Each structure stands twice: as structure tokens, then as C-alpha cells.
Amino acid sequence: MADLTIFIGNKNYSSWSLRPWLALKATGAAFEEVVIPLDEPTTRATILKYSPTGRVPALIHEGLTVWESLAICEYLAEAFPEASLWPADRAQRAIARSISTEMHAGFQDMRQHLPMNIRSSFPNRGVTAEVQADINRVSALWRECRKRVAEGAGPFLFGGFTVADAMYAPVVTRFRTYKIELDDICQAYADAVWALPAMQEWVVAAGNEPMIIETSEF
């Protein structure tokens, strides 16, 4: 195993894996990735060899195991400070942490009814009133963040790419899969995340993955 190894699930479906993987790519560090296919009889036993919760993602860095997607992102921000994975300004950093935690802990309806499925297209499927409320909240917070970013400071929630963008990246893919209409500010932000080279690398890999999880295909 390499000094820095991330254990992730299927790239097409594992939204929790995408988040710290993007943060890890943003550090520029060399790392090994191990994809553990989800929803198979051996999945849990295999993941338990590396992650105490039996869930991915997990990161092993120089013998230290870190689990939970947001904790991994926090760890990467500390281990690779030059990557500026949080905004430099304390107030902005507090907001970035607030919205990242909000994502980690919330949006249950959107997560349940619009599961990440990058290579598929299900226009408007699963958009209940509760899901629409989650979509409205995400759109509002994206708009609020983008309005605070100075002209020319970068296309992401706080200008340059941060953990907050990694946390919302799976939502960007969901909005594409389920063809959710967005206003211009939110669409421009979603397009910027989608266009990230690391994001595109993940999207291509998701498209080429042979594994299919029937429950995410409706």
C-alpha cells in the first residue's frame, strides 16, 4: 500500500467517496486509490480491513487511518496547507465549514430520492416537494456564496476550490442526472465544478465502470 491511499466505492454511485477524492486531487499529492465495489456479498468484509465503520471513503496516510468524508477533507487541509483547502479568511472559513457540515449532515430527501448516478439521465424523476425544498436550499446557499466572491477571484463558492466545493460536487452531478433547472448563477457554478479536470477524470471512470447497483437505477 502506498504512503497515501484512499479507499473509495464505485465512482458512478459513491457520492461520499467523490468528496475527499476531489480534495485529495486538489492537494496535487501522489496517491493510490483502491475501489471497493459496493453492494456485493464481500463488500463489508473487504471495507472493514481498512475502515473501522465498514464504510468508504477511508484514507490511510503513513499508517494513520482517517474515515468519514468530511474528517478526511479536514485532515487533508491540515496535512497539505499549501493547497488552501479552506478559505484564508476566518469568517469565510466559518461559512465554508457551516455549509460543508450542512451537506454532511443534511439534505436527506435529496440524497434518498436523487441518488448519485453520474452516467445516467432521469429527468425530474424523484423530485418530490421535500426534494425541491432541499434543491432550493442548495441553490440559495450557492447564490449567497457566489455573490460574496470578488470579481475574478475564481468560479467556486469561495473563489478558489475548497472543501466546500468538494462537499457539493455530488450535488452538481445529481442536478445533471435529474435535469434540475438552475438560475444563471447556480448553473455557472455547477458548470465550473463539472469542468474541473479532476471531476472529468472521475466522470469518465464512472462511465467506464462495469458494476451496476440496481437500487440506484430505479
Ligand SMILES: N[C@@H](CCC(=O)N[C@@H](CS)C(=O)NCC(=O)O)C(=O)O
Ligand atoms: N458518513 C459517511 C458515509 C459513508 C457511506 O455511507 N459510504 C457508503 C458508500 S457511499 C458505504 O460505504 N457503503 C457500504 C455499504 O453499505 O456496505 C461519510 O461521510 O464518509
